[in-house]
Amino acid sequence: MGIIAKIAAGLKKTKASFLGRLKRIFNSFTKIDEELFEELEEAMIMSDIGVETSLEICDRLRKKIKERGITDPNDIMELIQEVIGEIMGDDTGLDLTQSPAVIMVIGVNGAGKTTTIGKLCHQFKKEKKKVLVAAADTFRAAAIDQLEVWTERAGVDIVKHAEGSDPGAVVYDALEAAKARDCDVVIIDTAGRLHNKKNLMDELAKINRIIDNKAGECSREVLLVLDATTGQNAVNQAKLFSETAPITGIVLTKLDGTAKGGIVISIKNELGIPVKLIGVGEKIDDLQPFDSRSFVEALFSDTDFDSEDEDEDDIISDEESEDTEEIEDTEEIEEIEEIEETEEIVEESEETEEPEEVAEATEEAEVVEETEEIVEEEVAE
Numbered sequence: 001m002g003i004i005a006k007i008a009a010g011l012k013k014t015k016a017s018f019l020g021r022l023k024r025i026f027n028s029f030t031k032i033d034e035e036l037f038e039e040l041e042e043a044m045i046m047s048d049i050g051v052e053t054s055l056e057i058c059d060r061l062r063k064k065i066k067e068r069g070i071t072d073p074n075d076i077m078e079l080i081q082e083v084i085g086e087i088m089g090d091d092t093g094l095d096l097t098q099s100p101a102v103i104m105v106i107g108v109n110g111a112g113k114t115t116t117i118g119k120l121c122h123q124f125k126k127e128k129k130k131v132l133v134a135a136a137d138t139f140r141a142a143a144i145d146q147l148e149v150w151t152e153r154a155g156v157d158i159v160k161h162a163e164g165s166d167p168g169a170v171v172y173d174a175l176e177a178a179k180a181r182d183c184d185v186v187i188i189d190t191a192g193r194l195h196n197k198k199n200l201m202d203e204l205a206k207i208n209r210i211i212d213n214k215a216g217e218c219s220r221e222v223l224l225v226l227d228a229t230t231g232q233n234a235v236n237q238a239k240l241f242s243e244t245a246p247i248t249g250i251v252l253t254k255l256d257g258t259a260k261g262g263i264v265i266s267i268k269n270e271l272g273i274p275v276k277l278i279g280v281g282e283k284i285d286d287l288q289p290f291d292s293r294s295f296v297e298a299l300f301s302d303t304d305f306d307s308e309d310e311d312e313d314d315i316i317s318d319e320e321s322e323d324t325e326e327i328e329d330t331e332e333i334e335e336i337e338e339i340e341e342t343e344e345i346v347e348e349s350e351e352t353e354e355p356e357e358v359a360e361a362t363e364e365a366e367v368v369e370e371t372e373e374i375v376e377e378e379v380a381e
Ligand SMILES: Nc1nc2c(ncn2[C@@H]2O[C@H](COP(=O)(O)OP(=O)(O)O)[C@@H](O)[C@H]2O)c(=O)[nH]1
Pocket: 107, 108, 109, 110, 111, 112, 113, 114, 115, 116, 192, 225, 253, 254, 255, 256, 257, 278, 279, 280, 281, 282, 286
């Protein structure tokens, strides 16, 4: 299967709902008017392109339609593809030039961090790179075991300590080992959940400082893993996690399992952080470097990968109330819970900014201050 076909297969649900909606709009309108634009906006928002980005796309469309004197609604499809392509802009890949390159992987529980690391190990190994993985999610023993299964499968080394041990110490040891063993890449798995969100954010900031100190001269990536099925909630997570370390790229996972693939466009447009990798399945080779052009081409390609009927079903169920759909689907209920959880995260993180909390323990206060310094330095740069 070619790259476009593979991405298109991964985007099957998104394509069915997004393209289906657009096609129905263009079929039901004979002229281009404001009513048509309203429906377009709605279709885009429903596909998780986000309000801000959907409005921007429509503004650009209006301009192009006027400039080119387009009157047939059916000609808009091509224009949308063009506009989305423009919004997606250029791509940025992983920077691994200065070895050992250090990739810190962060994100909420269940986003797909460990799986993504497994897939990355496999890819680097294929490229004959020497890889070392740091098991810095020490919060649960199962997390360390799960990571080890992946590293064994990919045939790369792992540095691990016991459950509950200091993640910073794991990272420290891993960086020492990577230098001693002349590794090309160190990948750090981190926890997505701790006793409370302040602990989590502090811990990630601390790991980041250890990397600063131990590997300041190396290439650095901080990859935020976001679950595409959480839709717009992913954008909130990105805002929160960017407080812990300067995020250099986003890995968007589970694009295969969602009709909310439009979130890629929203993330790219609203966060200003490049999407560097996409996960399109649970298997070891289901990770792809993100390529805007291929993504847009795949999103708009007319290929059907499963039976027409199934796609029709998707479209019909989308047409019904989204709420009913969510209640019927247990996976979706979990999503709702996750969304609620992140709202808590955001609230708690706001709390952490309150002075009393900061003063709670001197050490914690230092952590917060230093993190702020780091953020300020980053901004200044
Ligand atoms: N369908 C699909 N599932 C994925 C993808 N990436 C991760 N998963 C699944 O998401 C679940 C959580 O992944 P995990 O790596 O443990 O998340 P972590 O808590 O962030 O480390 C697992 O069941 C994975 O198989 C993907 O791209 N597609």
